[in-house]
Amino acid sequence: MAITLYSLDGCPWCEKVHDALDAEGIDYETEWVxxxxxxxxxxxxxxxxxxxxxxVDTERGVTMAESAKILEYIERSLQ
Known part of the structure; x- marks a missing residue:
């Protein structure tokens, strides 16, 4: 899988990213921390x-933290 999301169960910022990926229909793998x-x-x-x-987007060579930056990346680069 090209996209991996490192996430913590119950983390509201992580949930926002999960929701955005799901809403865009983007396939990804979750690594629970x-x-x-x-x-x-x-x-x-x-x-x-x-x-x-x-x-982590291995296809594009991108690794990023912070939910706001990740949400922007999803909106701009993964649609």
């Missing part, structure tokens, strides 16, 4: 930080 920041080593490995959501 641990609640404790110190346990989010996979997120840190791909993005350099432990916050979520993080979107």
């Amino acid at each position: 641990e609640p404790l920041h110190s346990d989010r080593n996979e997120v840190r490995r791909v993005s350099g930080q432990r916050e979520v959501p993080v979107l």
Whole structure:
């Protein structure tokens, strides 16, 4: 899958990104992360930080954090 979303269950910012991807009909894979920041080593490995959501688009070589930026990316680049 070209798009992976690192997300935390119950995170409202993550839900906004999930909703936007679903609304646009974009196929993606979700990697669910641990609640404790110190346990989010996979997120840190791909993005350099432990916050979520993080979107990775391997087809376009894009990795980004912050829901507002991700939502803009979905709107501009993935439609």
